[in-house]
Every structure is written in structure tokens, then in C-alpha cells.
Amino acid sequence: MSWALDKVIVSGSTARLPLDLSFDGWDGRVFLEIGFGDGGYLAHLASANPTVAVVGMEVCQWCVTKAARRVLSMGLRNVKILRGDARYLMRMCLARGSLDRVILNFPCPWPKKRHAERRVTSPQFVRLLSGYLRPMGVFCLATDVDWYAESAVEFFSAEPGFQVIERTVNPEREYLTKYERKWKREGRDTFSVQVRYVGGAPSAPEEELKIYPEEDLFMEVGFGRELEGSIRSLRDRKGGTEGHMFVFRDVFAxxxxxxxxxxxxxxQGFEQHFYVRIYPKGGGYGVKLDPVGHPYRTPAVRMALKEAMGALKVG
Ligand SMILES: C[S@@+](CC[C@H](N)C(=O)[O-])C[C@H]1O[C@@H](n2cnc3c(N)ncnc32)[C@H](O)[C@@H]1O
Known part of the structure; x- marks a missing residue:
């Protein structure tokens, strides 16, 4: 069977942003699941709420493909999947104030102090949510780690605009995720925390991450010179400004x-690995983002493309 995965998986290099999530029969609501793993809960959510647009964000490529296949095989039309770190994808791809529900099921707790910045739930994440949840929108956390649930309650309680509306030990849930089933088999307790965003400005808003339109990242250079040396000189070149950096690694002909x-x-901490494609065009070369890897069109990506184009000009 061949899979039209691109019907479900959003490509960062070509998508119009913020994403248009509309579909026939859409009631205007949007649910987001962060870190959906094998996609079981995501698919359940979408099939139980066929009039809601359901967005999944996940860093693991294998999980993204598996979940997209599951969604396609179930014939669900209301799901979009984005690969990457949700803490950045939300800012790049979604309209502010557009989310009715954000779900985080069994996040990696990253218990070591030196890994703490990898935890999804943090004071910065709470401020981020206040920009993307609609007033009365709800954040739902399920975890098997008591201190993770406690610290989430602490972070949300410290931010005006949020109310903790539920804290339950071993909640009855209509669908158990893969990790949840595993923890239940091992006899562990699980914890659920639900928080409502009642509105109001965050105490310190998260900076928006600019995304350039696709046309803006397509560059043509009209020189018909022998440029191979200049292109190869890009190897190991670095550049950027504070918060937005690029480095070229290798050049392949x-x-x-x-x-x-x-x-x-x-x-701003969001890392991407991708290729810049330099290709013969007319009498010269064109420079564009190679679609493999689906990079998002961030300021640092634009700087990298401009640097590559500059190398061709001096050739
Ligand atoms: C422990 S697994 C839980 C998977 C699933 N929710 C479940 O309950 O079976 C955590 C998942 O979150 C993903 N993840 C971790 N950090 C993430 C982030 N910042 N953005 C998106 N996904 C993330 C991981 O790749 C992993 O698949």
C-alpha cells in the first residue's frame, strides 16, 4: 500500500503559516496533542471529535510516520501532524489564541537537573500557552511522575490567567496511551492535572519567531561563471546574529x-538540520531550500540562504 503521508504531515518548507486548519464540517475548534508517541491517543481524539481540527506535534520522526499511517488508515480528515519541538512549532505554525485544548500525555520527565530545560512543562511553557490557548481553553496533563504533576500545578498557579480545575490520582480515562498501559501494567500510579486559561496577558510574553514566506527564500543568481570553488568555500562557514545562527558543514556535488x-x-534554541540546494538555472545558479528535512523558514535559515547566494556573487 502506498501512503499519501503528505496529506497529514505538514512540510515546514512549503506550508503557508500560520496553518489553515479548516476542513468541510469544521466547527472552528482546535485541539493540540504534544508528544503523541505512536499516535493512538491522537487518532482516538480525532475520531471521537470529527468536527474538531486535531494537531499533533512530535519530535520523533518514526512516531510521526507511524501516527500519520494510523490516521490515514482510519480515514480521518481532521488531523495535521508536525514534526519538531512543540515549544517552537506552536509559535511558528499556529495562530495566536486559536487552541481550545492542549494535551500532554506522559511527557519525558527528564529527572536530572542538567536536563531540566528539555522538560516541556516549565514557566516559559505556561506563558507560551497563554498566547495560544483561547480564553476558557484547557491544558490537560497526564503523567506517572508525582513531582512532575506537582511542579506543573506550581507553574500554572504562579501565572495569572490560569486556574487549576482538576488534580486526580489514577483518573478514569476513556483511552489509555501506550505509555499509560505500560505504567498501569507495572502497577504505577498516574496523575492528571487540568488547567483552564481564563484570559489576560501573560506576565512576560514569549517572543514570536518570524517565519518568512516561501517566495522570500527562493533566490536566483544570474552569473554564468565557473563557481564550484566559491560553492565549496561555504564548507564550515558560520554566521548569524544573537539568537539566530547558521553553520554550513559539507558541500556535495x-x-x-x-x-x-x-x-x-x-x-532562539530551535535547531534544524537541512540542505541548501544550489542548482544551474539559465546562465547562472539558483539557491533554494532542499525539501528533504522540511526545514521551517526561520530568520537563521534565511541568513544561511543569503550567505550561500553571496558566495555565488563573488565567484
Ligand atoms: C514518554 S513518550 C509518551 C508518548 C505518548 N504520549 C504516550 O503516552 O504513549 C514522550 C513523547 O514525547 C515526545 N517529545 C518529547 N519532547 C517533545 C517536544 N518538546 N515536542 C514534541 N514532542 C516531544 C517524545 O519524542 C516521545 O514520543
């Missing part, structure tokens, strides 16, 4: 006269 330059960018 293809048989068709194209070059692929591997690049890493970081925007």
Missing part, C-alpha cells in the same frame, strides 16, 4: 550540476 550544502541553524 551531484551529477546534474547541483550542489547540496548541509546546514545547521539555531533560532
Amino acid at each position: 551531484g551529477e546534474d550540476g547541483c550542489f547540496l550544502v548541509s546546514a545547521i541553524t539555531v533560532d
Whole structure:
């Protein structure tokens, strides 16, 4: 069976942002699940709420593919899946104030202090949610880690605009996720925390992350010169400004006269690995984002493309 995964998985390099989540029969509501794992809960949520747009965000590529197949095989039309760290994807891809429910099921707790910044739930995340939840929208956390639930309650209680509306030990849930089933088999307790956003400005709003339109990242260079040396000189070149950095790693030449330059960018902590494609066009070269890896069109990505184009100009 061939899978039209791109019907469900959003490509960062080509999607119009913020995402248009509308579909026939949509009631205007949007639910987001962060870290959906094998996608069981995501698919359950979408099939139980066919008039709601359901968005899933997940860092693991294998999980993304598995969940997209599950969604397609169930014939669900109300799901979009984005690969990456939800703490950044939310800012890049969703309209502010558009979420009715945000669900976080059994997040990795990252118990070591030195890994604490990898935890999804944090004071910054709470402020982020206040920008993306609609007033009366709800955040739902389920975890098997008591201190994680406690610290979530603490973070939300400290931010005006949120009310903790439920704290339950071993809640009855209509669908058990893969991890939840595992913890239940092992006899562990589970904890649920639900928080309502009642409205109001966050105490310190999260900075928005600019995303450029696709047209803006397509560059043509009209020089018909022998430029291979200049293109190869991009290797190991770095640049950027505070908060937005890029580095080129390697340059690969293809048989068709194209070059692929591997690049890493970081925007305010959001890291992306992708290729810049330099290809013969007319008498010169064009520079564009290679679609493999689906990078989002952030400021650092734009700087990397401009740097590549600059190298062609001096060739
Ligand atoms: C312990 S698993 C739980 C999976 C699923 N929710 C369940 O209950 O079976 C945590 C999942 O969150 C994903 N994840 C971790 N940090 C994330 C982030 N910042 N954004 C999106 N997904 C994340 C991981 O890749 C992993 O699949």
C-alpha cells in the first residue's frame, strides 16, 4: 500500500503559516496533542471529535510516520501532524489564541537537573500557552511522575490567567496511551492535572519567531561563471546574529550540476538540520531550500540562504 503521508504531515518548507486548519464540517475548534508517541491517543481524539481540527506535534520522526499511517488508515480528515519541538512549532505554525485544548500525555520527565530545560512543562511553557490557548481553553496533563504533576500545578498557579480545575490520582480515562498501559501494567500510579486559561496577558510574553514566506527564500543568481570553488568555500562557514545562527558543514556535488550544502541553524534554541540546494538555472545558479528535512523558514535559515547566494556573487 502506498501512503499519501503528505496529506497529514505538514512540510515546514512549503506550508503557508500560520496553518489553515479548516476542513468541510469544521466547527472552528482546535485541539493540540504534544508528544503523541505512536499516535493512538491522537487518532482516538480525532475520531471521537470529527468536527474538531486535531494537531499533533512530535519530535520523533518514526512516531510521526507511524501516527500519520494510523490516521490515514482510519480515514480521518481532521488531523495535521508536525514534526519538531512543540515549544517552537506552536509559535511558528499556529495562530495566536486559536487552541481550545492542549494535551500532554506522559511527557519525558527528564529527572536530572542538567536536563531540566528539555522538560516541556516549565514557566516559559505556561506563558507560551497563554498566547495560544483561547480564553476558557484547557491544558490537560497526564503523567506517572508525582513531582512532575506537582511542579506543573506550581507553574500554572504562579501565572495569572490560569486556574487549576482538576488534580486526580489514577483518573478514569476513556483511552489509555501506550505509555499509560505500560505504567498501569507495572502497577504505577498516574496523575492528571487540568488547567483552564481564563484570559489576560501573560506576565512576560514569549517572543514570536518570524517565519518568512516561501517566495522570500527562493533566490536566483544570474552569473554564468565557473563557481564550484566559491560553492565549496561555504564548507564550515558560520554566521548569524544573537539568537539566530547558521553553520554550513559539507558541500556535495551531484551529477546534474547541483550542489547540496548541509546546514545547521539555531533560532532562539530551535535547531534544524537541512540542505541548501544550489542548482544551474539559465546562465547562472539558483539557491533554494532542499525539501528533504522540511526545514521551517526561520530568520537563521534565511541568513544561511543569503550567505550561500553571496558566495555565488563573488565567484
Ligand atoms: C514518554 S513518550 C509518551 C508518548 C505518548 N504520549 C504516550 O503516552 O504513549 C514522550 C513523547 O514525547 C515526545 N517529545 C518529547 N519532547 C517533545 C517536544 N518538546 N515536542 C514534541 N514532542 C516531544 C517524545 O519524542 C516521545 O514520543
